[in-house]
Amino acid sequence: MTEKISRQEVRHVANLARLDLSDAEEARMTEQMNDILGYMDKLNELDTGAVTAMTHAIQLQNVFRQDEAVPSLDRELALANAPQSDGASFVVPKII
Amino acid sequence: MELQSLAVHQLRDLLARREVSATEVAACYLERIEALDPALRCYLTMMGEEALREAALFDSGKKDLDASPLAGVPLAIKDVICTRGIRTTCGSRILENFIPPYDGTVAELLRKSGVIFLGKTNMDEFAMGSSSENSSFAVTRNPWDMERVPGGSSSGSAAAVAADLCAGALGTDTGGSIRQPASFCGVVGLKPTYGRVSRFGLVAFASSLDQIGPITKDVEDAALILQTIAGYDRRDSTSVDLPVPDYQAALDAPIKGLRLGIPKEYFIDGMDPEVESAVRQAIRTCADLGAEVVEVSLPHTEYGVAAYYIIAPAEASSNLARYDGVKYGLRITDARDLITTYRLSRSKGFGPEVKRRIMIGTYVLSAGYYDAYYKKASQVRTLIRRDFLNAFEKCDALLAPVAPVPAFKIGEKTDDPLQMYLSDVFTLPASLAGIPGISVPCGFTTSEKLPVGLQILGPHFREDTILRIAHQFEQATLFHHMKPEIKP
Numbered sequence: 001m002t003e004k005i006s007r008q009e010v011r012h013v014a015n016l017a018r019l020d021l022s023d024a025e026e027a028r029m030t031e032q033m034n035d036i037l038g039y040m041d042k043l044n045e046l047d048t049g050a051v052t053a054m055t056h057a058i059q060l061q062n063v064f065r066q067d068e069a070v071p072s073l074d075r076e077l078a079l080a081n082a083p084q085s086d087g088a089s090f091v092v093p094k095i096i
Numbered sequence: 097m098e099l100q101s102l103a104v105h106q107l108r109d110l111l112a113r114r115e116v117s118a119t120e121v122a123a124c125y126l127e128r129i130e131a132l133d134p135a136l137r138c139y140l141t142m143m144g145e146e147a148l149r150e151a152a153l154f155d156s157g158k159k160d161l162d163a164s165p166l167a168g169v170p171l172a173i174k175d176v177i178c179t180r181g182i183r184t185t186c187g188s189r190i191l192e193n194f195i196p197p198y199d200g201t202v203a204e205l206l207r208k209s210g211v212i213f214l215g216k217t218n219m220d221e222f223a224m225g226s227s228s229e230n231s232s233f234a235v236t237r238n239p240w241d242m243e244r245v246p247g248g249s250s251s252g253s254a255a256a257v258a259a260d261l262c263a264g265a266l267g268t269d270t271g272g273s274i275r276q277p278a279s280f281c282g283v284v285g286l287k288p289t290y291g292r293v294s295r296f297g298l299v300a301f302a303s304s305l306d307q308i309g310p311i312t313k314d315v316e317d318a319a320l321i322l323q324t325i326a327g328y329d330r331r332d333s334t335s336v337d338l339p340v341p342d343y344q345a346a347l348d349a350p351i352k353g354l355r356l357g358i359p360k361e362y363f364i365d366g367m368d369p370e371v372e373s374a375v376r377q378a379i380r381t382c383a384d385l386g387a388e389v390v391e392v393s394l395p396h397t398e399y400g401v402a403a404y405y406i407i408a409p410a411e412a413s414s415n416l417a418r419y420d421g422v423k424y425g426l427r428i429t430d431a432r433d434l435i436t437t438y439r440l441s442r443s444k445g446f447g448p449e450v451k452r453r454i455m456i457g458t459y460v461l462s463a464g465y466y467d468a469y470y471k472k473a474s475q476v477r478t479l480i481r482r483d484f485l486n487a488f489e490k491c492d493a494l495l496a497p498v499a500p501v502p503a504f505k506i507g508e509k510t511d512d513p514l515q516m517y518l519s520d521v522f523t524l525p526a527s528l529a530g531i532p533g534i535s536v537p538c539g540f541t542t543s544e545k546l547p548v549g550l551q552i553l554g555p556h557f558r559e560d561t562i563l564r565i566a567h568q569f570e571q572a573t574l575f576h577h578m579k580p581e582i583k584p
Contacts, residue, residue: 020443
């Protein structure tokens with residue numbers, strides 16, 4: 001079976017997903033992803049040229065509401081699980 | 097019959113006649129949990145004090161036991177559903193200390209109906225798994241054989257119902273996570289049609305697949321609980337505004353003349369012959385009840401695993417992006433900057449299966465690969481859905497196994513993720529199509545005496561039909577009376 005994903009690609013995907021993988025984890029992940037993605041090749045047995053992609057299980061159109069402000073979660077409750085807050089906002093380390 | 101063995105509807109009869117008090121019922125379960133749960137590991141967070149307080153309100157008359165069909169009934173709730181003020185972990189270290197500031201809609205609806213919550217149950221982390229072995233906190237045991245898994249991801253809920261550690265429970269099903277543990281534990285489990293039950297307050301795994309449903313001791317209980325939680329909710333934009341039928345009224349109609357389709361692709365080489373035998377016997381029982389049995393074909397069944405394990409991880413990679421240590425959940429504080437905070441918190445907080453699915457999901461959605469994987473899988477999903485619609489022109493419901501094997505041993509499938517995925521082959525297609533499905537006990541394997549479930553699948557929004565078939569089948573058998581002998 002040809003390699004579906006290289007170790008380098010795995011590192012790139014981990015970066016996109018904001019995950020740090022140890023050397024051992026990265027090696028194992030590469031092996032397992034190759035295994036799994038290799039299995040997905042099965043879908044190429046099917047000719048889906050004329051088939052619409054299904055995005056939703058049931059026929060629903062966009063669900064809108066009026067653009068009106070309504071009561072939302074109390075600020076204190078919203079901050080209650082914050083790892084760090086100043087009472088008004090979530091406090092985080094600097095961006096850059 | 098002992099108090100803890102009673103189904104919800106039987107408890108309700110006793111409570112209504114004041115033959116038993118709400119406190120007696122709650123206390124009975126709490127004592128049993130204290131005695132057996134250290135070995136079974138069904139519960140992650142107990143709500144014992146609240147439960148007894150609620151029960152006392154009923155018994156003192158401050159709350160009315162006659163006000164609603166579920167008043168005074170103690171239920172367990174899977175730890176993926178937000179419960180206000182009560183820790184909700186989703187089986188993950190990243191939410192180990194998360195306390196939701198609101199109730200999910202189903203929790204609100206059940207509370208309003210007078211349900212008493214006993215506690216939050218164990219699950220595979222973020223509902224990703226089929227055994228509870230992906231829980232970051234505990235492996236739940238199958239009450240029928242403590243060396244075996246109860247199934248998953250609604251592991252604690254199914255095991256608690258089977259072991260009489262609650263009167264009933266809520267679980268969730270994305271690819272089979274209600275139906276499979278129900279089958280492994282010998283209890284009833286129902287996955288509603290997508291959109292039937294509000295997902296507001298359900299911590300999202302795969303938004304186009306997730307559904308909340310009841311796990312119960314018999315079919316009538318499933319109907320009772322579904323009645324309370326089903327219905328339109330404007331807070332969930334995928335909730336469907338369709339009237340909720342009277343599910344209990346639907347139960348008693350005999351199934352004579354109903355056409356039951358048997359999909360030939362669901363009886364495959366490699367299936368445990370004792371599982372097949374129990375399911376085929378169940379089909380014969382339905383035929384004896386007067387149903388017409390027809391063979392049908394769902395030709396794209398074999399592509400379900402591949403399609404699901406592209407779509408679900410893709411959606412999960414998006415849904416789990418919110419766990420970044422900013423607003424809630426685990427934050428590793430030694431980071432100098434924000435991105436490092438994200439990386440450290442997520443890497444420390446997520447378990448290996450979650451990471452694996454996030455990785456697959458991120459990959460299949462990434463530039464260059466989206467068409468080959470996610471779009472392709474979504475097209476195959478259309479074909480799978482079409483298979484069901486075609487089959488339902490020839491029959492009113494489908495009968496099938498739930499899983500190719502009975503409960504496996506703890507550790508048996510943990511080395512090979514792909515093998516674990518392949519065992520979901522019979523439950524995934526219905527999830528992809530959005531149709532409802534129920535698992536009802538239909539026997540035991542002869543050698544190991546492990547439960548086997550019969551899966552009944554119906555057209556969209558025909559929970560009434562599948563409940564009716566399940567109830568009629570159940571009443572013609574004795575499996576719902578059988579209880580495990582628990583050896584802690």
